[in-house]
Amino acid sequence: MxxxxxxxxxxxxxxxxxxxxxxxxxxxxxxxxxxxxxxxxxxxxxxxxxxxxxxxxxxxxxxxxxxxxxxxxxxxxxxxxxRSGERPTLIQQILSPRYGAIPLLVGVAVTLLLLLAYGTVSWDQVPLTFHPSSQFPGGSTAQGTTGLIGEALLTRYIVPFEVVSLLLLAAMVGAIVLAVEGSRGKEDEARD
Amino acid sequence: MTDVPVEAYLVVAVLLFGLGLFTALRRTNAIMILMGIELMLNAVNLNLVAFSRYLPAGLVDGQVFAVFVITLAAAEAAIGLGIVLMLARKRQSVDVSDFTELKG
Incomplete structure (x- = not known):
């Protein structure tokens, strides 16, 4: 081993x-x-x-x-x-249908389906080329994979990169708007 | 040197995905559902990075995809938890079974 x-x-x-x-x-x-x-x-x-x-x-x-x-x-x-309080035990939770049994069944079914799908693949025909750690990009050089990722992000993946930055900006503005709206709602309630 | 085969990573990722799905389905707390989604996203990332290890030298495409997934997960957490906090402030509850106005 x-x-x-x-x-x-x-x-x-x-x-x-x-x-x-x-x-x-x-x-x-x-x-x-x-x-x-x-x-x-x-x-x-x-x-x-x-x-x-x-x-x-x-x-x-x-x-x-x-x-x-x-x-x-x-x-x-x-x-x-x-705070901790009186809570049902795990067995009781699993036995309750909506919050135990059905989710467990769905989770196990999806897991088994994916595992079966992997089981049907003949792995020796998948074109996976394995590189020993010493030959792997970054394994022998000092820069590691960081430089390679940066290069890929700013050349081949420049459009997805810009779209994701726009999305992150939108999410940030959205979170601020949510917070401001929430506190304004509270003030309105206090005024009422 | 014997390395861990890619199938082992895939099996761990599948089990992690199943546990994330189980979490998201069985919890009624909105924050716990978001945590289950984070688990599933991490399982996907593990798959991407495991396959990226087998690309020809100099290619890191799988890792670039994983960077995008991490970015999206961060944005999703910020927005999702912002909504949860607003719900908690307005309705004093984060239990998704309390929000059934749109139920037909």
Missing amino acids: SAQIVAFGLLGGLVLYSAWRVATAPLITHAALFLALTLVGVAGFFFMLQAEFLAVVQILVYVGAVMTVIIFAIMLSTPALI
């Missing part, structure tokens, strides 16, 4: 266990923290796949920014949910 396989097993266990806890944790704050753990595990997979730039971006954007926003939203919106 090589170190790669051991690392893969550990990361896979970490990612899948914490994703399971996201799905089942009774407290929403615990689910949020397990989501952060899942995202860190996926960043570890990116490191194993020699995508250092993406791994760092994953930690910066997801674990840094998105998780902060999610935790803020939890604290601002549902303070009552953070």
Whole structure:
């Protein structure tokens, strides 16, 4: 067993266990923290796949920014949910049809369908060219894949790149508008 | 040196996607549904990056796609959670089963 396989097993266990806890944790704050753990595990997979730039971006954007926003939203919106109280056990939750059994059935069905689809592929005919880590772009040079990604973004992918920046700008303006409207609504209610 | 085959990454990504779908379907809290969507987007990213590892030398197209997915996920989280906060302020609830005005 090589170190790669051991690392893969550990990361896979970490990612899948914490994703399971996201799905089942009774407290929403615990689910949020397990989501952060899942995202860190996926960043570890990116490191194993020699995508250092993406791994760092994953930690910066997801674990840094998105998780902060999610935790803020939890604290601002549902303070009552953070406190623990009487909650149904996992078995009771699974047995309730709409919030346990049917989602579980759909999730398992989709997973099995995708796994079966992978099972029908004859992998030896898929044109995957594997490069040993030492020959992989960035594996031997100091710049890593960051330079290659930057080059691709500003040459072949320049149009999608600009469209995404426009979308990000629109999302930012939209979020500000939502926040301003929300606080104005509160003032109106106070005046009434 | 034996490396982990691409199929192993695909299987982990499928299981992660299934768990994200399960989360999004079974939770009624709007924030939890968004967290399930984030899990599914991460599963997709894992697939893209795993296949990108097998491209000819010098190509990183899969990783570029993953960059776009991460950007879209960040925008979606900002807007989605903004809407959730506004709902919480106006209706004192973030439970999606409380918002059924459009139900036919």
